Amino acid sequence: MYNLFKKRLKKDLQVYLEEKGFRHYKNETYIYVHNELIFLLSFNKGSHGTNLNMSLSEAVPIVQEFFSSETDLEHCSIEGSDLSNSKWELERYNKSDLETKTKKINEYVADIKYIYTNYISHYISKKINSFDIEEYIEHEYDRLFDDYLDEIGEEDPAWTYQVEFFSSGKRQEEWTKEDDEQCEKLTKAFQNKHFPYQKIKNKILKTIDKNRSIYKELIYKYSAKNTENIDKEVVPVSLKELMNKNTSIRKFLNKFNFIVDTEIDLLGIQNYGETKYYKNNNCNLRIILKNELFLEFIIYYNGESKRVNLYDGGYFWFGWLVGKESTREHNINEALNKLESEIVKQSVKNHNPNTH
Numbered sequence: 001m002y003n004l005f006k007k008r009l010k011k012d013l014q015v016y017l018e019e020k021g022f023r024h025y026k027n028e029t030y031i032y033v034h035n036e037l038i039f040l041l042s043f044n045k046g047s048h049g050t051n052l053n054m055s056l057s058e059a060v061p062i063v064q065e066f067f068s069s070e071t072d073l074e075h076c077s078i079e080g081s082d083l084s085n086s087k088w089e090l091e092r093y094n095k096s097d098l099e100t101k102t103k104k105i106n107e108y109v110a111d112i113k114y115i116y117t118n119y120i121s122h123y124i125s126k127k128i129n130s131f132d133i134e135e136y137i138e139h140e141y142d143r144l145f146d147d148y149l150d151e152i153g154e155e156d157p158a159w160t161y162q163v164e165f166f167s168s169g170k171r172q173e174e175w176t177k178e179d180d181e182q183c184e185k186l187t188k189a190f191q192n193k194h195f196p197y198q199k200i201k202n203k204i205l206k207t208i209d210k211n212r213s214i215y216k217e218l219i220y221k222y223s224a225k226n227t228e229n230i231d232k233e234v235v236p237v238s239l240k241e242l243m244n245k246n247t248s249i250r251k252f253l254n255k256f257n258f259i260v261d262t263e264i265d266l267l268g269i270q271n272y273g274e275t276k277y278y279k280n281n282n283c284n285l286r287i288i289l290k291n292e293l294f295l296e297f298i299i300y301y302n303g304e305s306k307r308v309n310l311y312d313g314g315y316f317w318f319g320w321l322v323g324k325e326s327t328r329e330h331n332i333n334e335a336l337n338k339l340e341s342e343i344v345k346q347s348v349k350n351h352n353p354n355t356h
Helices: 002-019 070-075 098-129 133-152 157-167 177-194 197-222 239-245 247-255 325-349
Strands: 023-026 029-034 037-044 053-059 079-082 274-279 284-290 294-301 304-308
Touching (some): 002 023, 002 098, 029 197, 070 197, 239 247, 247 325, 294 325
16 A cells, blocks of 8 residues: 555655655655755655654754764754644555555545645745744754753753652642743753853854855755745744734634633643633633644533644644735634634534523
8 A cells, every 4th residue: 555655656746746846855755955944754654554654844954063964864853743644544455456545545645735735835934934044053052952961961950940840749730930930040050151052052153164065965956946836925923913913813702702711720731832721601712823823723512622623634733824914814714713613513512502
């Protein structure tokens, strides 16, 4: 089944990706190079071979100390995401007839193209449009700091503070903004004394100069032939900015009598982006901004949750694009209409006909 996907990848999907600016790197991995920033889009069948996996990673190799050749690219990742759909099954169809296998592979490829159009392309555009090499120098500084701590056999003072906090019997919900600030102060004080930023930054700048000749060859080989797919309008946005500028969300919260939930128990909660918590008499609501671009929601009724997204593949999901001003209002209204539909549906299901 995976071999059938690889054939389809080379025959159809690779052409599609090349039209978007990706170049074949090696095996089932494709690379997009834009100045100092690179993206790697990879496909594999995982260690168990049960499902098709897709992942996207980004890096700025030129700032990294261990970058010495093209073969180091896969080890230069700064951020990475699993973009796989839980329905992309492989093992289940291994003994099926060719027609069934082909039909499923066609579905997977259609999904991949949908994810590219509605998620990957926006994510790449945002990263390129808001690129600041200083951010990646800071990433490298953090990595070097972790190496330094390992070398001297010490822990980050912030980590020690957290261990002592929870060892004292305190719970997650007792953690406050002041605790965050104290952790930041402890780490900063340690770094200023033992690992000063400007000194390390100067070292990283020398690394950049050393890496330029290597990276120049890489750019020549892999730079995107087509850069017109970069949407110049796609830029990061904050949830606060969204809710301040757009009254649609505020009106929606008022319509359904949602108020800020100050009693939310954060213990065990995974935050998939910037999140705000609300509640009314019937349910709890989380408003989530993922990757500073995509608006999505989670609603809770009687301990059961329902995720409200534009795309939900089980393993991977994303909401409506709000990082583009020209389509922001329309997409927010689309998202709120879907949310209202789900709230009404859940309310009826849970015998709460009065949703307003």
